Amino acid sequence: xxxxxxxxxxxxxxxxxxxxxxxxxxxxxxxxxxxxxxxxxxxxxxxxxxxxxxxxxxxxxxxxxxxxxxxxxxxxxxxxxxxxxxxxxxxxxxxxxxxxxxxxxxxxxxxxxxxxxxxxxxxxxxxxxxxxxxxxxxxxxxxxxxxxxxxxxxxxxxxxxxxxxxxxxxxxxxxxxxxxxxxxxxxxxxxxxxxxxxxxxxxxxxxxxxxxxxxxxxxxxxxxxxxxxxxxxxxxxxxxxxxxxxxxxxxxxxxxxxxxxxxxxxxxxxxxxxxxxxxxxxxxxxxxxxxxxxxxxxxxxxxxxxxxxxxxxxxxxxxxxxx
Numbered sequence: 001x002x003x004x005x006x007x008x009x010x011x012x013x014x015x016x017x018x019x020x021x022x023x024x025x026x027x028x029x030x031x032x033x034x035x036x037x038x039x040x041x042x043x044x045x046x047x048x049x050x051x052x053x054x055x056x057x058x059x060x061x062x063x064x065x066x067x068x069x070x071x072x073x074x075x076x077x078x079x080x081x082x083x084x085x086x087x088x089x090x091x092x093x094x095x096x097x098x099x100x101x102x103x104x105x106x107x108x109x110x111x112x113x114x115x116x117x118x119x120x121x122x123x124x125x126x127x128x129x130x131x132x133x134x135x136x137x138x139x140x141x142x143x144x145x146x147x148x149x150x151x152x153x154x155x156x157x158x159x160x161x162x163x164x165x166x167x168x169x170x171x172x173x174x175x176x177x178x179x180x181x182x183x184x185x186x187x188x189x190x191x192x193x194x195x196x197x198x199x200x201x202x203x204x205x206x207x208x209x210x211x212x213x214x215x216x217x218x219x220x221x222x223x224x225x226x227x228x229x230x231x232x233x234x235x236x237x238x239x240x241x242x243x244x245x246x247x248x249x250x251x252x253x254x255x256x257x258x259x260x261x262x263x264x265x266x267x268x269x270x271x272x273x274x275x276x277x278x279x280x281x282x283x284x285x286x287x288x289x290x291x292x293x294x295x296x297x298x299x300x301x302x303x304x305x306x307x308x309x310x311x312x313x314x315x316x317x318x319x320x321x322x323x
Contacts, residue, residue, distance in 0.1 A: 010126035011069055011119030017111040020078065022119060025068035030057045032070065032077035037247060040102040042137035042314075044162075044248055052250040059245075060084075065094070067123045071103070071112045078107035081116040082247075085127055087218050089240050089258055090194040092210035096124040096132035099246065101143065113146055121319065130321050137314040144315070152317040156293035159305045160313040164283045164290060177236065177270050179277045182226035187215050189228070189235035194258050197295075218242075225254070225281040229261070229270050237261040239274035243285050254282030256292040259301065271304055279308070 016022045025033060034053060038046050048056075060066045065086070071079030082100040098120050103112045117134070124132040134152065136143050148154070182190065191211070218224055223244065229237035240258045256278055261270045282290055293316045294302050 010122035011067065013122055014115055014118045016071070016115050019073060020110065020112060020115065021072040022115060023070055023072065025061075025070045025080070027058070027061060029070060029077070030054060033057070033068070033080055034247065036077055036080040036102050036104060037100060039104055040100070040137070042140045043100075044137075046247075047249045048247060049250045053247060056245050056247055060247075067119075069116060069119050071107075071116060073107050073110065073112070077104070078110075079103040079112040079116050081119055083120050083123055085129060086242075087214045089215060089218060090191055090211060091130055092207035092214065094127055094129045096120065096127065096129045098132070098134040101134065108142075113143070114150065117146065117150055124319075132319040134317045135314065136317065138312065140314070144317075147317040150319075152319050154315050155318040156295060156316040157302070158291065158293050158313040158316055159302070159310040160289060160291045161279065161308065161310045162289040164279055164288055165309060167280050167283075177229050177231045177268070177273060179227050179229055179273060182219050182224070182228050182238070182240070184216050184219055186219075186228055186235065187212055190215065190238055193235060193238045193260050193262060196262060197258065197260050225278065225285060227274055227277050227281070229274055231265060231270075235262075236265040237270045237274050239278045241278045241282060243282060243287055249288070251288045252286055253289040253291060254278070254285075254287040256290060259292070266300075271301070272308070275304065275308060 011022065014022060030053065034046060060068060063084075065084055067083040069081045069083070070077055080100060080102050081098065084097050084099070085094040086097050088095050101113065101116060120132060120134070134147060135158065136147070144154070219226065223242055225241040225243060227239045227241070228235055238258060238260055239256060242255045242257065243252050244255055245252045259271065259275060261274070279290055291313065292305070292310075294305065
């Protein structure tokens with residue numbers, strides 16, 4: 001039975017494979033959810049205390065921005081999809097995000113993974129999001145083949161710093177650059193900076209009001225630790241940081257959606273300073289791991305990540321909405 005029966009659920013329209021039931025996960029499904037997560041071999045092992053897991057699961061179920069689904073086969077949990085919707089700094093709509101997709105070993109090759117992905121796609125379409133993103137850990141070859149076969153693109157390599165190390169013994173900040181927390185009134189500067197990451201980061205003029213509302217929601221959250229770099233009072237770089245919780249660890253993790261330095265200010269150590277500041281801010285908020293995605297063309301940025309101890313952590317596959 002759904003924990004949120006009053007909400008429209010697009011995923012319920014998906015036809016399951018023969019002998020399989022698809023349904024929203026409920027409060028008393030936590031043990032089944034954790035058991036399925038433990039079967040995802042390539043992903044990090046579960047290191048979460050029971051009380052923390054119960055608290056996280058309750059928050060997840062109560063959130064209007066989540067849609068957890070279970071597949072049931074022969075009366076037993078056979079597959080799991082965790083889907084959330086999250087705001088991005090420079091988009092007017094939500095982004096669908098699938099951090100966990102797993103099918104129990106004994107129930108593979110029955111079309112369950114494909115059906116669960118269709119659930120995610122229907123929920124994503126119902127929400128009107130601009131993009132659906134699915135995370136894969138390294139060596140999940142079956143998942144990779146499935147996503148590519150369903151029209152997803154292998155869009156971003158993922159990196160993680162795990163665990164967060166000690167603070168640098170000496171700062172690497174440029175002498176004339178300063179870092180400070182991102183504020184609500186930084187919207188014009190933040191939009192300009194993030195737009196340098198590509199054309200898709202430049203919203204249409206008629207959507208800017210929605211983008212600004214989204215931006216203000218993000219920077220006011222207690223889980224936001226984003227930073228702005230200034231040089232002679234001009235904004236020259238930005239690093240957005242969100243602290244988030246998972247069902248894998250009791251401690252939170254940090255996610256860095258955007259890290260960009262304006263073109264004329266590159267090569268001055270500003271990107272490293274922003275990333276170091278972001279990692280330190282995340283650690284002070286209790287995070288023990290930092291994750292990010294990076295465009296395949298951003299070789300310089302990826303060299304920076306590796307130099308700071310970030311390791312490859314799989315791929316992010318995306319499905320884009322037709323315009």
